[in-house]
Amino acid sequence: MAAPFCLAVDFGTTNTVAVVTADDGQRADAPLQRITFGDDWRLPSAVFWSADGPPVVGRNAVRSQRMDPTRFIRCPKREMGFGAVPLGGHQVPVTQIVAAVLDTVHLETVRQLGGEPRHVVLTRPVQWAATRRGEFEEAARLAGWQEAQFLEEPVGAAIRLGSLDPLPSGKPFAVLDFGGGTLDVAVVQREGAAFDVLASDGADPLGGEDIDDLVFTYVLSTLVDQGAARLLADSPDPAWSSRRTALRRNCQLAKEQLSEQDWGAVGLPHGGDDVILTRQQFDGLAGPVLQRAAGTLHETVLQCGYDPATVPVYLVGGSSRIPTLRQMIRAQMHCEVRLVGDPQFVVSEGAALWAAHRPGAQRGRMLFERVWERFPDRRAALEDAGRAARETLTTARRRALEAGGRVRDAAERARNDPRVKETGERLRRETRRLVDEARQDARTSSAVLWSVLVVLLLVVVVVVAATG
Secondary structure (H helix, E strand, O other): OOOOEEEEEEEOOOEEEEEEEEOOOOOOOOOEEEOOEOOEOOEEOOEEOOOOOOOEEOHHHHHHHHHOHHHEEOOHHHHOOOOEEEEOOEEEEHHHHHHHHHHHHHHHHHHHHOOOOOEEEEEEOOOOOHHHHHHHHHHHHHOOOOOOEEEEHHHHHHHHHHHHOOOOOOOEEEEEEEOOOOEEEEEEEEEOOEEEEEEEEEEOOOOHHHHHHHHHHHHHHHOOOHHHHHHHHHOOOHHHHHHHHHHHHHHHHHHHHOOOOOEEEEOOOOOOOOEEEEHHHHHHHHHHHHHHHHHHHHHHHHHOOOOHHHOOEEEEOHHHHOHHHHHHHHHHHOOOEEOOOOOOOHHHHHHHHHHHHOOOHHHHHHHHHHHHHHOHHHHHHHHHHHHHHHHHHHHHHHHHHHHHHHHHHHHHHHHHOHHHHHHHHHHHHHHHHHHHHHHHHHHHHHHHHHHHHHHHHHHHHHHHHHHO
16 A cells, blocks of 8 residues: 555646655655656646547647547636636536546556545635636546645745745745746745735736747748648648647747747748747747736735835746746846746645645644554544544635635626726715815805904904093
8 A cells, every 4th residue: 555645736727747745744854756647747738528538638638639629628727717618519617627637647646656645735826716716626526536625826836935945934025926827926924834925916817828829929920821821820620730739839849948048949840941039039029928927026015015125036837937037027126036946846846745744734643543543443433523524624615715706706896897886986076075065164164253253353442442
C-alpha cells in the first residue's frame, strides 16, 4: 500500500500541473514530487469530446482534433461560468469537461503513487465568483474527489515562496500570478505561519493566451499568401484546423524563446520561411496586455495605503517570465521584483505544503493514531464521524462562499442596473437641492439676524441720546 500523501492540482488555462508530498505527520520538510504526463510535467488542459467514447485529454486531445475540430476545446477554464459548451453539435456541461481533465490527473496520480491521496487540494483564482466556484467544486466531485479542499492561488504561491525565500512576519509583499488565461494579484502579509490576503484583484481573461493570439494575428498579417492566411485563421477544414493549432503552438514557443533571447522564430506549418519576431516587435504586440497586468498590480498595492516602492513583488505563472513585464513593474512602482523557484509550479507546490502541514493537521493525525491503537474496533466509527464532520464543514464553507458570491453578483448587477443608477442620480440631485435650500435659508436667517441687531443698536443709541 502506498504511503499516505497529499495531492495538489493547479488547473490552468493552458496547462494543468500536479504535485504530491508525504502526509505522515512526521516531516515538515517532506520532498515535493511532480506528477508526470508522458514525458512532461505539464498536462495540456485541452479536451476532445469523443462521439462514442470517453473524453480525450491533453496532448492526445490536441492530436485528435483533426478528426472533428467541433469536438475540441483548447482552454476549458475560460468557459467556466457559462454553464455549457457546444461540442460536436451538443451542449456539454462545462463541469463534465473540467472533470475530464481532473480525472486524468486523478488516474495518473494513482498509477504512479500506487494508491489514493489522503488529502486533495485544488487551487483557483481569488476573483472567481460563486458560479465558477460552484462549477469547479462540482467538477472535482465528478472526478471522484468528494472531499477536495480549495485554496486561492496567491495564497498557495505565498506559502511556497515563504519556504524558498525568507518572508519577514508583519511585512507586506505582493504576488502577481500571470498565467495562460488569468491574472491574479494579491497583497499578502505573513503572520507567523499564516498568510493574510490584505487586498486582491485580477482579470479574466488576461494572460499568455491573449499574447499568443496577438502574435498569431501578426504572423498571419506577414504572410505573402493571404489566401492561406485566411484559411489558417478560421477554416473549419480538419487539415487547416490542424495547421492552425500547430501555428498557435509555434507562436507560443516563439514567445517563450523571447523570455530568454532577443528574437523568436515562428515556423509555418504549411511551408515557407520562418517568421522572425524581434524583441521590439514582440513588446509592441504584448505591451497593452503587460501594461494592464502591471497597472492592476500597482493599483492593488495603492489600495492598501502602502508606498509601492516598499512592497516587494513576487512573480508567479508562466507568463510572468516575460522580461518586459518585470521592467514595467520596476518603472511604475520602483520596487524589488523577484522571480523565485519555477513560476509554473509555485502555486501547486505551495498548495501541497498547505495540505500536508496546515495548522492542526499533524496534531489531529497523531491523536487519532493513538486512539486507533487503543480502540482498534472503533476505528471505522471514528473515520465515519470524521468524514461526516468534514462534509459538514465543507458544506458550511461552500454555502458561505456561495452567499458571498451572491452578494458580489448582486452588487455588480446593482452597479450596472440603469434603474439603480437613475435612482442614485435622483437622490444626488435631491440631496444637492436640499443642501442648497438649507444654505439659502442659513444666509437669509443670518441677514435677518443682522438686521434685528442693527435695529436694536439704533434703538439703544436713540434711548441713550434722549436720556442724555
